[in-house]
Amino acid sequence: MKVFVTKKIPEIGINYLKERGFEVNVREEEGIIPDNQLIEALKKYDGIISMLSDNLSKEVLKHAEKTRVISNYAVGYNNIDVEYAREKGIIVTNTPDVLTYATAELAFGLMLSASRRIVEGDRFTREGKFKGWEPLLFLGKTLDNATVGIVGMGRIGQKFAEMLSGFNVKIIYYSKTKKDLPYKFVDFETLLKESDLISLHLPLTKESKHMFTENEFEKMKDGVVFINTARGAIVKESDLIKALKKGKIAFAGLDVYEFEPEISDELKKMQNVVILPHIGSATEKARNDMSMLVAKNIEAVLRGGKAITPVNQV
Numbered sequence: 001m002k003v004f005v006t007k008k009i010p011e012i013g014i015n016y017l018k019e020r021g022f023e024v025n026v027r028e029e030e031g032i033i034p035d036n037q038l039i040e041a042l043k044k045y046d047g048i049i050s051m052l053s054d055n056l057s058k059e060v061l062k063h064a065e066k067t068r069v070i071s072n073y074a075v076g077y078n079n080i081d082v083e084y085a086r087e088k089g090i091i092v093t094n095t096p097d098v099l100t101y102a103t104a105e106l107a108f109g110l111m112l113s114a115s116r117r118i119v120e121g122d123r124f125t126r127e128g129k130f131k132g133w134e135p136l137l138f139l140g141k142t143l144d145n146a147t148v149g150i151v152g153m154g155r156i157g158q159k160f161a162e163m164l165s166g167f168n169v170k171i172i173y174y175s176k177t178k179k180d181l182p183y184k185f186v187d188f189e190t191l192l193k194e195s196d197l198i199s200l201h202l203p204l205t206k207e208s209k210h211m212f213t214e215n216e217f218e219k220m221k222d223g224v225v226f227i228n229t230a231r232g233a234i235v236k237e238s239d240l241i242k243a244l245k246k247g248k249i250a251f252a253g254l255d256v257y258e259f260e261p262e263i264s265d266e267l268k269k270m271q272n273v274v275i276l277p278h279i280g281s282a283t284e285k286a287r288n289d290m291s292m293l294v295a296k297n298i299e300a301v302l303r304g305g306k307a308i309t310p311v312n313q314v
């Protein structure tokens with residue numbers, strides 16, 4: 001059975017499949033796979049290991065002939081028309097849990113580096129601008145006594161909340177459903193109004209696209225800190241820029257962008273924003289574990305069993 005991998009991933013999962021008799025072809029080219037190559041793969045391969053940047057829309061999936069399983073190398077699967085894949089008899093799987101810690105950890109890092117101006121301070125120091133201790137140099141925001149608002153209280157949101165346990169913060173959250181957790185569940189409006197720092201941990205769906213626009217930013221406290229490690233298009237980037245310019249948002253920490261991999265030039269020039277190249281799950285451990293999980297999902301489905309972590313049922 002033949003498996004196509006749209007980008008190089010850690011060898012561990014590839015070797016796992018090869019050792020079990022699968023023929024695995026890994027695309028060696030740089031950059032996001034073009035649609036025509038995806039279409040070709042959907043005609044020829046039994047299984048595809050896809051990346052979150054791959055366009056597996058209805059227009060592409062309608063050409064599928066041979067593929068029975070698409071194993072997305074990510075927990076988010078907004079790049080795939082999962083419902084249409086189901087109609088075509090293709091099982092789609094993702095990689096939950098194995099990247100939860102890594103992603104929550106990165107959100108945590110962004111939170112501290114944005115609010116305490118760590119990256120800005122590093123740049124300043126390297127540029128030789130540090131001339132001695134100053135009472136007013138790089139004043140940032142503290143977590144001490146702050147209200148942290150988490151949007152999307154799933155696996156990563158909960159881990160992020162857990163990681164905050166050593167800090168003197170009050171945690172509130174808004175999610176689709178109230179959870180049995182020791183944090184206060186609030187409606188979206190309340191979260192916007194009461195939080196000193198907001199961190200996003202929800203998936204990108206039709207419902208959550210542009211959930212944060214000028215309207216929502218206006219409702220926030222002045223000088224709020226805003227962290228997004230979820231998906232860029234949950235936020236209208238042009239409105240985020242406006243809110244940053246006005247000082248409504250004092251600091252932002254971003255791992256994801258609305259038009260990824262494009263990032264607005266204005267955002268890149270802003271000192272009060274920490275921008276990262278979508279590295280939420282980028283630890284050796286998480287990426288190896290993801291590699292094994294995508295491989296095992298492929299194996300399970302192609303051997304006629306049940307997928308380990310399916311996101312649709314056929």
Ligand code: NAP
Binds near residue numbers: 205
């Ligand atoms: P998860 O366990 O499914 O958690 C998502 C949470 O969001 C759930 O609690 C869900 O609520 C909530 N939610 C869904 N739609 C919502 C909406 N419209 N409004 C408010 N809450 C909503 O997923 P996860 O494993 O934590 O991952 C979360 C997201 O993080 C992924 O979808 C992915 O896009 C992103 N991510 C990014 C990176 C990165 O590299 N930056 C890495 C990993 C993941 P219910 O539980 O009530 O349904």
